[in-house]
Amino acid sequence: MLADRRPVTASLGAYIHAPFCAKRCGYCAFNTAPWEPAAMARYVRAVMREMDLAGTVAWTPDVPVHSIFLGGGTPSLLAADDMSAILDRLRRRFRVLHDAEITVECNPESVTRVKLEAYRRAGVNRISLGVQAVDDQVLERLGRLHGAAAARAAFDAAREAGFGNVSVDLMYGLPGVERDDWRHGVETVLAWAPEHLSAYGLSLDPGSLWGASGVDGLPAEDAVVAQYWTLVSMARDHGFEHYEVSNYARPGYRSRHNLTYWRRGEYLAFGPGAAGFVADVRWANVKPVPRYCSETEAGRLPVDTCERLTDRQALAERLILGLRVADGVPASWLEERATGDGQLRTRIDWWQARGLLVFDNDRVRLTEEGYLLSDALFIDLL
Amino acid sequence: MAVARIRNFSIVAHIDHGKSTLADRLLALTGTMDAKKAVDQVLDSMDLERERGITIKAHTVRLLYRARDGHEYTLNLIDTPGHVDFSYEVSRALAACEGALLIIDAAQGIEAQTLANYYLAHEAKLAIIPVINKIDLPAADVEGTREQITEELELDGHEALAISAKHGTGVPEVLEAIVARIPPPVGDPDAPLKALVFDSYYDSYLGVVVYVRLIDGRVRSGTRIAFMSNGRTYEVHQIGVLTPGLTPVEELSAGGVGYLTASVKRVADAKVGDTITEAVRPATEAIPGYRDAKPMVFAGLYPIEDTDYEALRDALEKLRLNDPAFTFEPETSLALGYGFRCGFLGMLHMEIVQERLERHYGLSLIVTSPSVQYRLLTTAGEVLEVDNPSKLPTPDKIEEMEEPYVGASIFVPTEFMTAIYRLAQEKRGEHRSLEYLGGKRVHIRFDFPLAEIVVDFYDKLKSISKGYASFDYEFSGFRLAELVKLDILLNGDPVDALSIIVHRDKAYEKGKALVEKLRQVIPRQLFEVAIQAAIGSRVIARETVKAMGKNVTAKCYGGDITRKRKLLERQKEGKKRMKQVGKVEVPQEAFLSVLKS
Numbered sequence: 001m002l003a004d005r006r007p008v009t010a011s012l013g014a015y016i017h018a019p020f021c022a023k024r025c026g027y028c029a030f031n032t033a034p035w036e037p038a039a040m041a042r043y044v045r046a047v048m049r050e051m052d053l054a055g056t057v058a059w060t061p062d063v064p065v066h067s068i069f070l071g072g073g074t075p076s077l078l079a080a081d082d083m084s085a086i087l088d089r090l091r092r093r094f095r096v097l098h099d100a101e102i103t104v105e106c107n108p109e110s111v112t113r114v115k116l117e118a119y120r121r122a123g124v125n126r127i128s129l130g131v132q133a134v135d136d137q138v139l140e141r142l143g144r145l146h147g148a149a150a151a152r153a154a155f156d157a158a159r160e161a162g163f164g165n166v167s168v169d170l171m172y173g174l175p176g177v178e179r180d181d182w183r184h185g186v187e188t189v190l191a192w193a194p195e196h197l198s199a200y201g202l203s204l205d206p207g208s209l210w211g212a213s214g215v216d217g218l219p220a221e222d223a224v225v226a227q228y229w230t231l232v233s234m235a236r237d238h239g240f241e242h243y244e245v246s247n248y249a250r251p252g253y254r255s256r257h258n259l260t261y262w263r264r265g266e267y268l269a270f271g272p273g274a275a276g277f278v279a280d281v282r283w284a285n286v287k288p289v290p291r292y293c294s295e296t297e298a299g300r301l302p303v304d305t306c307e308r309l310t311d312r313q314a315l316a317e318r319l320i321l322g323l324r325v326a327d328g329v330p331a332s333w334l335e336e337r338a339t340g341d342g343q344l345r346t347r348i349d350w351w352q353a354r355g356l357l358v359f360d361n362d363r364v365r366l367t368e369e370g371y372l373l374s375d376a377l378f379i380d381l382l
Numbered sequence: 383m384a385v386a387r388i389r390n391f392s393i394v395a396h397i398d399h400g401k402s403t404l405a406d407r408l409l410a411l412t413g414t415m416d417a418k419k420a421v422d423q424v425l426d427s428m429d430l431e432r433e434r435g436i437t438i439k440a441h442t443v444r445l446l447y448r449a450r451d452g453h454e455y456t457l458n459l460i461d462t463p464g465h466v467d468f469s470y471e472v473s474r475a476l477a478a479c480e481g482a483l484l485i486i487d488a489a490q491g492i493e494a495q496t497l498a499n500y501y502l503a504h505e506a507k508l509a510i511i512p513v514i515n516k517i518d519l520p521a522a523d524v525e526g527t528r529e530q531i532t533e534e535l536e537l538d539g540h541e542a543l544a545i546s547a548k549h550g551t552g553v554p555e556v557l558e559a560i561v562a563r564i565p566p567p568v569g570d571p572d573a574p575l576k577a578l579v580f581d582s583y584y585d586s587y588l589g590v591v592v593y594v595r596l597i598d599g600r601v602r603s604g605t606r607i608a609f610m611s612n613g614r615t616y617e618v619h620q621i622g623v624l625t626p627g628l629t630p631v632e633e634l635s636a637g638g639v640g641y642l643t644a645s646v647k648r649v650a651d652a653k654v655g656d657t658i659t660e661a662v663r664p665a666t667e668a669i670p671g672y673r674d675a676k677p678m679v680f681a682g683l684y685p686i687e688d689t690d691y692e693a694l695r696d697a698l699e700k701l702r703l704n705d706p707a708f709t710f711e712p713e714t715s716l717a718l719g720y721g722f723r724c725g726f727l728g729m730l731h732m733e734i735v736q737e738r739l740e741r742h743y744g745l746s747l748i749v750t751s752p753s754v755q756y757r758l759l760t761t762a763g764e765v766l767e768v769d770n771p772s773k774l775p776t777p778d779k780i781e782e783m784e785e786p787y788v789g790a791s792i793f794v795p796t797e798f799m800t801a802i803y804r805l806a807q808e809k810r811g812e813h814r815s816l817e818y819l820g821g822k823r824v825h826i827r828f829d830f831p832l833a834e835i836v837v838d839f840y841d842k843l844k845s846i847s848k849g850y851a852s853f854d855y856e857f858s859g860f861r862l863a864e865l866v867k868l869d870i871l872l873n874g875d876p877v878d879a880l881s882i883i884v885h886r887d888k889a890y891e892k893g894k895a896l897v898e899k900l901r902q903v904i905p906r907q908l909f910e911v912a913i914q915a916a917i918g919s920r921v922i923a924r925e926t927v928k929a930m931g932k933n934v935t936a937k938c939y940g941g942d943i944t945r946k947r948k949l950l951e952r953q954k955e956g957k958k959r960m961k962q963v964g965k966v967e968v969p970q971e972a973f974l975s976v977l978k979s
């Protein structure tokens with residue numbers, strides 16, 4: 001499938017999924033697997049094999065890769081040697097730009113200064129640290145293995161290892177977190193002075209433990225909204241740009257890889273359950289790790305689902321992805337979608353009237369209030 | 383077939399007393415079809431009916447039975463529908479019979495519908511054979527049931543058969559009793575044709591298939607027949623018997639039961655209860671008891687997607703082919719656009735029609751609050767019939783208003799009497815009479831405004847009486863009433879489709895319940911939604927749906943855009959079931975919540 005499709009953009013992202021976690025968190029709906037050394041070793045071989053297989057496609061030597069993102073699971077469970085081997089393999093099979101952004105998601109308890117230094121030598125230049133909260137009790141409730149002190153230590157270790165681009169993940173709307181706790185958490189993390197901050201509202205997704213069992217002590221919607229606004233203003237005061245629904249960055253530190261998604265750029269995908277996008281095709285790999293491994297070992301690309309998008313779907317995607325970003329999208333895209341759809345036009349007027357959507361020169365974008373309600377608009381844009 | 387060897391009968395029973403089981407047994411025993419197939423096919427053959435455990439159509443099957451006297455008999459089993467909404471159809475099916483098996487569960491004894499069915503059969507002057515079923519159960523009390531039969535019915539309990547339909551015990555005796563105790567039809571095959579239509583349905587190949595019971599005369603293919611209610615004449619194409627599939631025969635004659643086809647295009651032209659005669663030699667009078675099934679409940683049906691209007695009309699027309707009891711005509715609503723005002727026999731009938739439209743025709747519909755038909759005198763001296771609250775003239779133009787009343791019959795064990803009286807009072811019932819039946823059971827008559835009982839009365843009655851109460855009603859006439867129109871406003875704009883007509887004394891309570899219910903079902907939207915109930919310009923209740931606070935997917939799983947898009951698409955699907963009324967998206971349930979509050 002990769003063989004008969006050529007990327008249409010100048011450069012690509014690459015996502016690598018590392019599925020293992022030492023323990024599954026209550027809210028987690030990611031494709032994860034219990035961490036075992038043997039499974040890990042097999043996975044590492046498999047993912048490199050997958051790169052070999054994908055790398056035989058005719059166009060791969062020509063199209064540069066501008067960003068690599070190792071997500072999980074817990075990619076920081078990868079030993080430094082494995083990390084290095086995987087990135088080397090990718091470089092060998094694809095044209096990874098020398099200044100490509102290479103991010104690894106790290107869980108605080110699984111990194112040390114030494115390991116991070118080795119990651120850096122392997123070419124990693126950006127760390128995304130899964131802090132989530134800075135209250136030990138809350139962290140325990142989430143099922144995380146680190147405490148507040150470990151989070152801080154991991155951040156310092158990243159700095160000491162020489163990382164000048166560190167992002168911190170936080171979650172709001174967590175059970176048992178009051179308004180002041182949240183303010184304190186944000187303050188704490190901002191005091192570390194990271195370059196980038198991601199803040200995700202907790203959602204009880206199907207596939208997660210909490211999604212199935214529910215969880216006590218969730219704050220009311222008003223309180224969750226208040227936490228969002230607290231973060232918005234504190235981040236602004238600390239010089240961050242709110243450049244995407246859930247992401248904040250100091251000038252110059254927006255995540256290139258994530259922007260690729262929102263701008264509907266193309267990206268390769270490796271690892272179990274990883275999702276890729278080239279030309280008009282979105283695909284996803286098989287999720288279960290053993291099956292992913294056996295497919296690759298048998299010399300087959302482990303593609304599970306694959307979907308060709310219609311023009312209409314592509315337009316809807318451009319809009320609903322692009323509007324997540326502060327820059328918004330060209331107004332002409334929205335115009336194209338609204339042509340002949342009176343109902344949508346009316347809705348767009350309401351959005352504007354409520355200050356959720358603004359037209360700026362020839363672009364249109366959501367306001368920070370609009371972000372909060374974005375899915376309601378996106379449904380209409382589909 | 384000599385008339386003397388024909389028996390026409392039906393089986394009636396309280397639900398779950400074993401009617402279907404016995405019918406299957408009778409089929410198996412007479413070799414009409416193998417037992418397994420029988421279970422699957424015979425009774426309740428339509429999926430909807432099976433799901434709801436009710437029978438809407440009369441099912442009919444011919445059994446050939448060699449009796450112990452050595453003769454072969456034709457036994458026509460005419461099964462009856464089983465819900466108050468369809469009591470007219472029941473009466474017509476019974477009119478096609480000479481006898482009935484009244485099944486009584488030996489462990490439960492006589493129950494509500496046992497009595498109701500007994501009265502129907504009795505009224506139809508049928509020979510009734512009481513059959514005590516489930517004698518295999520440990521809790522079976524055969525003697526007690528016999529006594530009950532003697533005491534509470536005008537029947538001799540000692541003549542009741544005791545059987546187990548499940549195990550087959552005593553079932554051969556049932557067949558013998560049918561032959562011995564049900565009289566053969568009396569009719570003259572040489573007299574002018576006179577046949578009762580007791581059911582009909584539309585078949586896309588054959589046209590309307592008409593189920594008939596011949597009283598007099600004969601009919602063959604080629605006979606020119608006439609329907610006496612409308613004078614339409616047709617040439618018979620095919621005649622046959624029901625086995626239960628359609629099996630053509632040469633001739634049907636007096637006393638016989640079967641079907642005929644005659645390029646009748648609409649079921650409405652072959653209505654239940656009508657009399658078929660011969661065009662050239664007509665009978666002098668029709669079979670008595672025919673009436674046009676009149677809709678009692680009216681509601682607007684609107685497609686959620688305006689573009690489905692034509693599809694809805696086609697579907698309604700198709701449905702009507704098979705169901706002349708329901709009516710429809712175009713109407714428009716400010717809130718909902720173009721739709722149809724439909725009339726139904728009752729709420730169950732309405733739900734069935736709605737379900738058919740949604741399931742078989744894939745339509746998403748909004749059903750507005752049902753209404754009965756009111757009669758009013760305008761100040762200009764005009765008499766109007768109004769079945770749509772939004773068509774009600776303003777109060778200053780109304781001289782007086784009348785609402786339809788029904789006479790209702792409730793049979794219930796004495797222990798539930800208090801609860802029944804309380805419910806009746808709540809529903810503006812007027813007590814008419816109370817009669818004790820054998821000490822443990824009473825027959826209570828009330829007059830009710832039809833509007834009070836169409837919606838959930840039957841369900842409430844069942845629940846407060848633990849299922850023991852039976853209920854039947856008949857239109858009894860119009861009465862003057864203090865009625866007002868209750869409007870619902872969303873963000874200040876009246877939504878005509880949500881208006882209802884209520885008794886003045888109940889308006890406040892109803893208005894409060896309604897806005898509360900609407901607050902629960904209207905999802906939060908971009909804007910705050912104010913829900914008000916008003917009589918004229920006076921607001922009597924108010925609730926608010928707060929504006930949506932947050933609706934965002936925080937995270938995309940490692941670039942899995944497809945997953946996100948699918949999630950949104952699913953939500954969009956859900957929204958398709960909502961109707962945009964002004965700025966407010968109103969879900970389907972909102973319109974029905976008017977009933978449930």
Ligand SMILES: Nc1nc2c(ncn2[C@@H]2O[C@H](COP(=O)(O)OP(=O)(O)O)[C@@H](O)[C@H]2O)c(=O)[nH]1
Nearest residue numbers: 395397398399400401402403515516546547548
């Ligand atoms: N034990 C026992 N159960 C029976 C007998 N006849 C029917 N049933 C059961 O009673 C239930 C209701 O029977 P069904 O024929 O569906 O009742 P209907 O609602 O009157 O048609 C079913 O579960 C039958 O299996 C019987 O003779 N003995």
Ligand code: SF4
Nearest residue numbers: 021024025028072073
């Ligand atoms: S660490 Fe992340 S991927 Fe692993 S279980 Fe927790 S939330 Fe899921």
